[in-house]
Structures are given as structure tokens and as C-alpha cells.
Amino acid sequence: MANGQKRIVIAGAGSIGCYVGGCLALAGRQVILLARPRIEAAVQQGGLRISDLEGRDRLVKNDVLGITVDPAAALPGADVILVTVKSRATHEMAALINTHARPDAVVVSLQNGVDNADKLRAGLGQRTVLAGMVPFNVVQSPDGELPLRVHRASEGKVMIEDGGRAGLLDVAGLLSVGGLAVETHGDMKAVLWGKLLMNLNNALVALSGLPLANELADRRWRLILAGQIHEALRAMKASGIAPARIAGPRPALLPTVLRLPDWLFKRLARRMLAIDPEARSSMWDDLQRGRPTEIDELQGAVLSLAERTGTPAPVLKSVTALVRAAEAARLGSPGLAPEQVAPPGGSRSG
Numbered sequence: 001m002a003n004g005q006k007r008i009v010i011a012g013a014g015s016i017g018c019y020v021g022g023c024l025a026l027a028g029r030q031v032i033l034l035a036r037p038r039i040e041a042a043v044q045q046g047g048l049r050i051s052d053l054e055g056r057d058r059l060v061k062n063d064v065l066g067i068t069v070d071p072a073a074a075l076p077g078a079d080v081i082l083v084t085v086k087s088r089a090t091h092e093m094a095a096l097i098n099t100h101a102r103p104d105a106v107v108v109s110l111q112n113g114v115d116n117a118d119k120l121r122a123g124l125g126q127r128t129v130l131a132g133m134v135p136f137n138v139v140q141s142p143d144g145e146l147p148l149r150v151h152r153a154s155e156g157k158v159m160i161e162d163g164g165r166a167g168l169l170d171v172a173g174l175l176s177v178g179g180l181a182v183e184t185h186g187d188m189k190a191v192l193w194g195k196l197l198m199n200l201n202n203a204l205v206a207l208s209g210l211p212l213a214n215e216l217a218d219r220r221w222r223l224i225l226a227g228q229i230h231e232a233l234r235a236m237k238a239s240g241i242a243p244a245r246i247a248g249p250r251p252a253l254l255p256t257v258l259r260l261p262d263w264l265f266k267r268l269a270r271r272m273l274a275i276d277p278e279a280r281s282s283m284w285d286d287l288q289r290g291r292p293t294e295i296d297e298l299q300g301a302v303l304s305l306a307e308r309t310g311t312p313a314p315v316l317k318s319v320t321a322l323v324r325a326a327e328a329a330r331l332g333s334p335g336l337a338p339e340q341v342a343p344p345g346g347s348r349s350g
């Protein structure tokens with residue numbers, strides 16, 4: 001079957017799902033978005049605008065893209081299912097896929113966190129499930145703006161597990177289209193832990209409310225991120241986990257590079273700073289929308305390792321507590337200053 005005849009279902013079309021689905025539809029792939037009513041109504045009314053930091057800006061008309069809120073309509077015809085819900089919704093999505101999708105549909109997790117593919121496998125029996133990793137940020141237009149726009153605000157290749165030819169299907173080839181570079185990787189565990197190191201910054205962006213580029217340009221925030229990464233690297237090492245390099249320096253060098261003075265950091269970490277001024281983090285999106293965050297799957301995953309191995313993690317603990325407080329308050333980003341997150345000197349744990 002040619003790539004254009006395969007049906008790709010985006011299971012949970014929000015920022016990542018709409019961007020990925022939009023790129024695939026623009027390339028002539030058959031795409032169905034399984035979405036919530038807000039996204040469905042917006043796409044039905046105005047289509048989907050796909051843009052990126054390289055200057056691409058295209059409208060996907062609603063007649064070349066299917067969209068529904070009904071899993072029983074979306075999932076039965078799927079050849080490939082891309083799971084793009086937040087980690088808290090993974091179990092629920094696994095149950096929907098299990099009920100409605102064909103047993104030979106290939107399922108790919110495009111989520112942050114280290115165990116979403118395992119959660120899907122646990123709920124999907126014998127089906128092929130591939131872990132994936134999305135390195136870039138996607139900014140979604142404010143509610144009510146038409147057409148709904150999803151903007152890729154940084155760069156990088158999507159990595160997916162090398163599952164051989166899953167059911168004779170070249171999944172990376174099917175998904176690799178304009179605006180969306182996809183490659184396979186032989187060690188997704190390392191990739192996901194490497195990405196998780198980057199994602200420790202999601203909470204700082206969420207707590208500060210600052211755009212990612214501004215936050216990273218401020219050494220006071222970088223010191224807190226360096227403290228978290230330092231703690232995470234210790235816990236990972238004690239657990240026998242070797243994280244892969246994702247963007248910028250090797251994981252072991254990240255704390256040192258982050259602690260450099262601003263002028264030197266800006267020179268050395270140009271790739272890390274190649275970010276659209278509007279980009280923040282998916283955790284900031286969650287606080288703004290009053291939704292639970294992925295703090296348990298990000299900081300929480302490292303805290304579990306730290307607890308098991310007895311390595312100290314004071315910075316991770318204090319960041320986690322602040323995110324939980326902001327989640328409970330449901331007032332959006334609390335707009336904290338770095339000194340409110342970790343006292344000067346306190347971010348140099350260990």
C-alpha cells in the first residue's frame with residue numbers, strides 16, 4: 001500500500017498532534033484528527049494553519065483533513081496511530097485504541113516522559129507500540145483565533161523506536177514529510193531520558209511565565225536548571241541510565257554550560273537558543289489552561305530514581321512542590337522570580 005493510502009490517526013490533537021497531523025496532510029497523507037470539541041469546531045470552521053520558525057506558513061483546508069471527537073469514527077480505519085495526549089491521558093487513550101482500532105494498527109507515542117510507550121503496551125496487548133520523542137516546541141494560537149494556528153517554534157528531528165519494519169510498514173518513512181523530519185533510533189530509552197533532562201526546564205518556564213528564550217538567557221534560571229540536571233544525572237547514573245544527547249552539549253556537560261556567564265552561554269549554546277520568542281513549554285500551557293501538568297512524569301520520574309538510589313534531589317523537590325501549588329491554585333503561571341524557586345546558592349545541590 002502506498003504511503004498516501006495509509007490512514008494516520010492523531011489520537012489527541014492538541015499542539016503537537018495538530019502540527020504533526022497538519023504537516024502530514026500537507027504532504028498528501030490521509031490524516032484523521034481525534035480531538036476535543038474546541039479543536040474540532042475551530043478546524044471545521046477555518047482549517048488549520050501550519051507555520052514554523054523557518055518561515056513556512058500554510059493553510060490545511062478542512063476538506064483534506066478529517067476531524068472528529070468520536071473514537072469509534074476515527075480509530076477503526078487507522079493503519080498508524082500517533083498518540084499525542086498528555087501523559088495523564090495515556091491510559092484512557094490506550095483503552096480507546098484497544099476497543100476501536102484494528103489489531104494490526106501500529107501505535108506510536110509522541111509524548112514526553114519515559115514510560116508512555118510502556119503504558120500503551122500494557123493496555124494494548126500484542127499490538128506494535130513504538131516509543132517516540134518530539135524535540136521541538138509547538139505554540140498554539142489563542143482560543144478563538146481562526147484559523148487555528150500551530151507554530152513549530154524550535155527545531156529538531158523526531159525520533160522513533162526502530163521497530164524493524166513494523167508489520168512491513170516503514171513508519172519513519174511514512175511520517176517524514178516537509179516540516180517534520182523523522183528518524184529511527186536504536187536506543188529510545190536513552191533518547192527519552194535525554195529529552196527528560198531538557199524537560200526539567202518546562203517547570204521553570206511554567207513557574208516564571210517567561211518565554212523559553214528569555215528564561216534561558218537569564219543565568220539565575222539556568223542555575224536552577226543546572227541544579228535539577230545535576231541531581232538528575234546523579235540519580236540516572238546510580239540507576240545505570242545513560243541519557244542520550246538531544247540538543248546542544250552532551251548531558252554530562254549540561255550543568256557546566258548552563259552555569260556559564262550569559263555572554264559565554266549565548267555564544268556556546270546557539271542551538272539551544274534557536275527558539276521563537278513566543279515559545280514557552282507544554283507545562284506552561286497546562287497551568288494557563290488550569291489542567292494538571294506532567295510534573296509526575298518529568299520531575300517525578302527522576303525523584304523516583306533518586307529515592308530508590310538514595311541520591312539527593314532538593315532542587316527537584318522544591319520545583320515540584322511549587323508546580324503542585326500552582327496546579328492546585330488554578331490561576332495560571334504564578335510568575336515567580338528565580339529567587340522564589342531556589343534561593344541563590346541553593347540550586348547548586350551536591
Ligand SMILES: NC(=O)C1=CN([C@@H]2O[C@H](COP(=O)(O)OP(=O)(O)OC[C@H]3O[C@@H](n4cnc5c(N)ncnc54)[C@H](OP(=O)(O)O)[C@@H]3O)[C@@H](O)[C@H]2O)C=CC1
Nearest residue numbers: 012013014015016034035036084085111112136137138282
Ligand atoms: N507542546 C509542545 O510544544 C510539546 C509537547 N510535547 C509532549 O507532547 C505531548 C502532547 O502535548 P501537547 O500537544 O502540548 O498537548 P495538548 O494538551 O495541546 O494536546 C493534547 C490534546 O489531546 C486532547 N485529548 C485528551 N484526551 C482525548 C481523547 N480521549 N479524545 C480526544 N482528544 C483528547 C486534549 O484535550 P483536553 O486537554 O481537553 O483533554 C488536548 O487537546 C505531551 O506529552 C507533551 O509533553 C513534546 C514536545 C513539545
Ligand SMILES: CC(C)(CO)C(=O)C(=O)O
Nearest residue numbers: 135136137198280281282
Ligand atoms: C520542546 C520542549 C523541550 C520545550 O518547549 C518541550 O518538550 C515541551 O514544551 O514540552
